[in-house]
Amino acid sequence: MRREIPMIVAFVAGVTIILEFFVPALRDVASQIQKWYLVVIAFAILVGAFNLLRINYMKIRYRRADWPYSFALIAGLFAMAIIGIGWGIKEGTVFDWLFNYLIFPMSSTVFALLAFFVASAAYRAFRARTVDATLLLVAAVVVMLGQVPIGSAWVPAWWPDSLVFLTPDWLKDRIMNIFNTAGQRAILIGASLGVVSTSLRILLGIERSYLGEE
């Protein structure tokens, strides 16, 4: 029963949401259940935070590699959580100040750092050795050139309209609107069929990996 009842819970919750789409009378019930979902999700995030704390506490306790940095992690987590819960998260609060001067600069720098790694990975991977790799390379270069003013800066004012298809701007628009749309659409359709079938497997109890081991 430790597995059967949770499976029934999953079935009832999922089927109620699906039925609500076809039976408007179930709207209030589904809306209430979705609010419960948000509460459970909030607790799931708490589980993640507790786990992070536990791992770093163990790291400090057993003096594992890089343990002194775990103090920064724990202090940051507690400071942000306590200040946010205790004094609010609205604009102008200490929480907002911490977000603006700690989280925002760090997150944007971490993502900016990826520019270097993406560039070096591209240098290694983008060798035009096959038709596929050449297409990928050409599309990437055209889109990059089309995105920046310098990409079209070389096009002189007297450039004839009949040759507009040779400009990065024009090519980028066609790549994005036709080729990219076609590829993304096919991926979306394929992925959505995968999601739908996995959802059905979960609701019907065929997929049970989320319940863990016996």
Added chain:
Amino acid sequence: MDGLTLLGTWIAALLTLCILSFLYKDNPFYKFAEYLFVGVSAGFWIAYNYHNLLLPNLIDPLKGAFVVLLLEGRLDFRWLTIIAGLLGVTMLFRFFPKAAWVSRYGIAFSVGLGAGLMFIVYLQANCIYQIWGTVKLSPVVITEGPGGQHFDWPTSVSNTLLIVGVVSALVYFYFSKEHKGVLGSTARLGIWFLMVSFGAAFGYTVMARISLLIGRMEFLIDGWLRPAVIAPIQGALASLGLL
């Protein structure tokens, strides 16, 4: 620049430099910033979820129901919210190995409901709407102009390429039959469309990252170096009569 902004600018600049130092190699400054970033991000989400998820969906309704019980002596429907709280609390049992099975209730509820939501959302928005967006395209587009009807070849070519691209890329994802003959050629065409699509996505991602990098450099020069480092030094030198 007031004191708090100046302090914040210095902290932001030093943390930015700590993270950028990884470009040289992994070092203690980077590690400190990395750990701090993970910690404050986790703390941010705890506080954010408390105010945006727990407070309006659990704590406030229960508070309201409790007030009604105290003042009017009747049970409100909002007491049902306690079920959500209990389901959430079951998740915390994951930390107790002997009672970890209790967490299955919360997990099953969220997974089941998530599956139900995804079933509808993906089927409608990503599957049906995308198919509809493709099949409604006409490969031959005739438009009305000043001189009467004429064949709109740019739109017709775009539509044809789009239809061919979607169908061929979908054929590539069809693995129930070996990709040979017509199926193989169509799948090959599909791969080319997908490659162009991946290239475009890659180009966009690179440009987004580079624009972030430019933003950080602008902050370091215009947001920190000039107002918080050079300007105070110039002010101090000027007050000493050296400038």
